[in-house]
Amino acid sequence: MDEPTPAHCTAFEGSRRIASGELKAVAVAVKKIIDRGVTEPVLVFDDKTSAIVELDLRGTPADVAQRLEQKPHHGGQNPPCSAMAEGRRGPGRPRLGVVAREVTLLPRHWDWLASQPGGASVALRKLVEEARCANAGKDRVRQAQEAAYRFMSAIAGHQSGFEEATRALFAGNAARFDELVQAWPVDVRLHATKLATAAFEPQPQPHLEGGAE
Numbered sequence: 001m002d003e004p005t006p007a008h009c010t011a012f013e014g015s016r017r018i019a020s021g022e023l024k025a026v027a028v029a030v031k032k033i034i035d036r037g038v039t040e041p042v043l044v045f046d047d048k049t050s051a052i053v054e055l056d057l058r059g060t061p062a063d064v065a066q067r068l069e070q071k072p073h074h075g076g077q078n079p080p081c082s083a084m085a086e087g088r089r090g091p092g093r094p095r096l097g098v099v100a101r102e103v104t105l106l107p108r109h110w111d112w113l114a115s116q117p118g119g120a121s122v123a124l125r126k127l128v129e130e131a132r133c134a135n136a137g138k139d140r141v142r143q144a145q146e147a148a149y150r151f152m153s154a155i156a157g158h159q160s161g162f163e164e165a166t167r168a169l170f171a172g173n174a175a176r177f178d179e180l181v182q183a184w185p186v187d188v189r190l191h192a193t194k195l196a197t198a199a200f201e202p203q204p205q206p207h208l209e210g211g212a213e
Helices: 023-036 061-069 107-114 119-134 136-155 162-171 174-181 186-200
Strands: 008-013 016-022 042-046
Touching: 008 023, 008 186, 016 023, 016 186, 023 042, 023 061, 042 136, 107 119, 136 162, 136 186, 162 174, 162 186, 174 186
Parallel strands: none
Antiparallel strands: 008 016, 008 042
16 A cells, blocks of 8 residues: 655755645656756655655656545644544444554553443543643654754755754754754755744643742
8 A cells, every 4th residue: 555645845956945835746846857957866855744755757747746646645633632532432423543453561551441431442542642632742842853853864964063953953942053054055944944943832831739939
């Protein structure tokens, strides 16, 4: 089965951004540019994860577009935290898109899960949803860091200050990061900064009961 393709992406020829937007439009643009002849490697990045997108550029631009129209796309968002999976289906309620996979737990964990209303599967789903919602901010920062780092490693690993910029990214030091990437090619700098933006967002502080005297 083919892997889902990204909904939106950005293409670079060397350090120059050549196309950005919906995958099909970017792929067609890349095909036309390559057919005219390129002097540097062309890389296409998933806008969400910065994973490199492999394109089948055989044939004409129309052939490239047609193949992509037949492939599934990812990019859907996780369900909102309030939409937690419930244990029972009411009359006419559609089935959840659950996936059966192996989970390894200690006997006491299985005993506790079995004692929960709805059984182990329902309890696990609720625990996962609660953890996902509680850690949404941290997960968003981590995903932004990983996406920015993946892009930077692929295209800017040879740039001055790359290692220091990477450390600033994971340390959450936006000012230092911006300072270090200023000398990079403008398109690379702008895209890296855009990806890293969420990594520098302030995180909500835990609520403290009682307050200070």
